[in-house]
Structure formats: structure tokens, C-alpha cells
Amino acid sequence: MIRLEPRETAPVWLSLSAPLTAVLAALLLCALLIMWTGASALEAYGLLFKGALGSRFAITETLTRATPMILTGLAAAIAFRAKLWNIGGEGQFYAGALAATWLGAGAITLPPYLMVPFLIGAGALAGGLLLLIPAILKNRLKVDEVVTTLLLNFIVLLFVNYLLEGPLKDPMSMGWPQAAPIIDEGVLPAILSKSRVHLGLVIAVVAAVLVWALMRFTVWGYEIRAVGYNAAAAGFAGIGVNKTIILTALLSGGLAGIAGVSEVAGTKGYLTLDLSPGFGYAGIAVAMLAALHPLAVVASAVFLSAIFVGADSMSRALNVPTYISDVIVATSVLAVLVSGMFTRFRLRFR
């Protein structure tokens, strides 16, 4: 008979090795799935690794793709810390991209050193305000934010679709549903020559450090963690729970909104309906894989991005559908959740 016994604290080696072991186990499980599709698992993983990290080009592509995932990952991590279950990252991403397009495609012209921060601020505001609606509904009426944030994704996406077919459609786009490009002053400059890596990566990493510092050293961070740990107790201790939820929502939605700005003004240049291949949802996986730790989010986003980028090139070479990357990611997340048990409980054999 095996019994679970709660632990007070977990040793450091365990809290580090448990998630790594979990990811390895997930990769092994997915190897079976790859073999099921008829390919050699070893060859597939080899190609995946080469496609993600095997050349300068591959590495820069992985970093480019990781950029928005760091930001949406931070968005999910900070919200989940407060037990504000924001799964509307995708909608907030598009809200940010939309704000950047609305203001940055010619409506306002400022010198670059003002234009870029202005667009980022506008995107953050748009994302934050979008999450404010579910947060207020949660505070005031106890409406479950899981459902409202998720459903808002569909609403925002349909709205963007409408705008791209109508009012925002670029007359120069030859009929494609896309918006006018962001003006040169607002474009996030490339930071590595001959690559797509742009300023967004720096912004994302700085954001991760800032979020970590906020959570670790400030009263706000303390309050966010306290509300997440036990909202009732936090309330008794004099923390404004509703105020903290609102603050968390603005930060979380804002980060996802910045991800949208970074993609539209950094990677792509103009808004389309396929600007995000699910960056908002991927952020949830990123955050969970990082156990909601802001600095680990960076590593986790790069890892998941490597899987996505690597799987793209692997599936071109072998006849394995690219969707294998989604399965690898989800299996890794599940495995890490399971591994959390080993850090929270001790196994007793009797």
C-alpha cells in the first residue's frame, strides 16, 4: 500500500529535478506516438532538435517564436498566482495587436523613441481593459472567470475578423483580409542581423525580471500571492482582495496585450487573423510548465517554442503531422503537473 504524506517543504534538488524528469518522461511517451505514425522516434527527435537549435537560423527562429510566448506565459503565471484563472490570453493578445494597429498604422506619428513605447502602452492598456471585464464580474457577481475569459477569446477574434474584412481592411492588400502595416516609426527594430529577432525579445525578458521582482520584493506581489494562496485569510489580514484581483487583471491582460503589439509591430508588421497560432493558449502551457515562476517562464517559453519550431521542420522531412508539437507540449504540461505531486507529497510504502 502506498500512502501520500503532505510535505512542509520540498528540497531544492527535488523541485528542480521533478519537472525535468517529467518533461523527459513526456518526450518518451510522445516517442511512442511518433512511432505510431510510422516514423522513427529517434530520427524525429533528431530532426526536431536540429530544426529548433541546430543552426543560427534555427535558434533565431526559436527565439522569435518564444518572444510572444514569454509575454503570454507571464500573463498566465501572474494571474494564476492570484488564482485568477485568465484563459483569455488569446483575446488579450489580439486586443493589444488591434490597439497597435489602430494607432500605429498611420493614425499618429511620433519619433521612434516615443512611438514604440506609446504603442506598447496602448496595447497593454487594451489587453488589461479586456481582462478587467471578467475581473469585475468575478469581484462583483462571482461570475466564473474561466468561462468568461475563454468566451471573450471567440468574441474578440470574430471582432478582429469583422474589422479586417471591413473598416480596417488595407485597400492596398489586394483583397487579403489584413490591416495596413505599422508605420516605420512604430516598428520594433531587429536586434540581431539577418534574423527576425526584434526588440520584443528584450522587452519580454525585461518584463520577466520585473514581474519576478514585483512578486518577490514588493507589497503588491505579496498581496497577489496571498490572495491566491487563501483569499479569505488575505481578506482578514486586511488585504483588499478585490483591489488585488483588479491589479492582477490589469497586469496579466497588459502583458498579453504587449505580446500582441510585439507580434504585430515586430514580427509581422501588419495585423492578420492568423497573427497568433494560439500564443494566448500556449502561454497557459508555458506558465504551468514553469510552475508559475516568472524567470522559469523564459526558459519554458524557449523550450516550448523550440518544440513548435522543431516540429515544423521535422514534419516537413518526415510524414509526421505538425500537430505532434501540441501533443508533446500538452503531455509535458500534464507530466509536470503530476511531478508537482512529488514535491508536495512524500510517498510512503508500507
Place this chain on the structure above:
Amino acid sequence: MDGTDILVSAALTIITAATPLAFAALGELVVEKSGVLNLGVEGMMVVGAVMAFATGVTTESAVLAIIVGALSGAAVGGLFGFLVLVLLSNQVATGLALTIFGLGLSALVGHGFVGITFAGVPSLYIPYLSDIPIIGEILFGQDVMVYMSVAAAIGISWFLKKTRAGLILRAVGENHDAAHAIGYPVIRVRFLAVLFGGAMAGLGGAYLSLVYTPLWVENMTAGRGWIALALVVFAAWRPGRAFFGAYLFGGITIIQLHVQGVGWAVPSQLLSMLPYLVTIIVLVVISRDSGRQRLSAPASLGKIFYAAS
């Protein structure tokens, strides 16, 4: 087509739009009544959809397809139950992860089935009764899954209210410590509920890919699992109201399509928002009576059960 014909065809399409929601919502209702919050409904639905479709296309047997749809939904449910009940992982996080997992796995499995159509599930015309004008075809000319969903609504209602097992399930959901103390097997009851909920979500997905469209498209559930979750809250955890709610939302989906067909000057994307917007608005409206809301929710919903002794 005259007026009654249009009404009949509208009623028929509402039924097809409502049935997947009814299955998923009723299943989730039983799960939540046992005290488990399963946010993986969407994932279970989409896995049910792809497995049922793949089975249907390869075996050409609708019956087998429906069974496989239910079983594969239950399998994902079993995975969820194992993670949440045995390994005590967080229910919200695990449910979300399982939805991502289900969407990825279904896209992988369904990769080879895109663009194929399925002959569909044959309708059962009940002799004589289905010949009644107007209501005959609506009430007695449906496919077998529609009748299954009606039977499920009645059966679940009866099970929860009238049977001893239903009472135990509710007791486990209201207060798992007390239920454990009098000797009820909390984990086993919840595990069975989760398996059932998974099978129902799988059936809902199977209905989508076998009858509603009938073809396989990646992410074809399009948030229906989440609407089903909202329906359970809307129904105040009562099976009859969940069933009614599914028809209400099916109706909204269909009206929205019909309005698009009539050619009003409203952009189609804005009309397509309607089901999602209405779900949020309904959640807001019913939550205004938050005191009653809290009373009808199972008291142990979403809490981790850990038997200390």
C-alpha cells in the same frame, strides 16, 4: 416552402445544434454534483468527435462510431480522474491542460480524415407517430442520439433525485469529509462520475462530427465544451434546466444562422458572436442572485479531497 415548413426545418436544426451541448452539459453536471470541477470538457468532446468520426469512416458503422466516441471521451475522463483524484493535482490546471492535450491529440489523429464526409447517423422514423403532421417528424423522426440525450436528461434527473447511489454522489459533492467519515468511497464515486462525464462529452463530440457537420475539422468543437460548462451554472445544477438551456443555446445558434441567411445588413461575424455573448450575459444575469447561486452549487466543488486517515 411555406411557413410551417420553415418552422419545422428550424426546429429540426435547433435539435441538432442543441444535442451536443445537452450531452456535454448533462455529463459535466453529474461530475460537478460529485464535487469535481472538470474544465477538460472541451478536450473530451473533441477527442470523442475525432475518434467517432475515424471509426465511422473506417467501419461505416454508426453504432460502433457512437460507442467509440463515448469510450474515448471516457478514456480522457479517466486520465483526468487519475491525475486529479489519485495524484491530487489541481483540478483547474489539469482540466485546462487536458483541453490543450485533447485539441492537439485530436488534430494529430484527425490529420488523415480532413475533407472526408460521413454518411451520417440514420434517423429513426417511429412508425405512424412520425407521420403526424408538423410535430411528427420533430418528435418522432430523429436520429438515435437525440433520443439518447433526452433519455439521459430524464435518467440523470431520476438518478440524482430518487436513487440511493444518486444520494451518495450528492453527499460526496456536498461534503466529502463527512461522506468519507460515514464510509462512502469518495474517490471511487468521483472517479465513476468523471468517467461518465467524459463519456457524455465524448458523445456530444461524436454528435458534432457524425451528425451536425458531418465531417472532421480541427478544433471543430469551437468552444462548445466551455458553453456546456456555463450551462451547468446556468441550470443551477439541475438536469432538466441544463437540457432546456442546451436547447436555448442551440436556438440562438440557429437563429443567428437564419438571420445571416435572410441577408440583414449586420456583418456575419457580429452575429456569430451571439452565442458567446449571450452565454456571458446569462451568467451575469443569473449571478445577480448570488446568494441562491452559492446555495445551489455543490459545497465541495473543486476542492481537493485528501483522506488523512
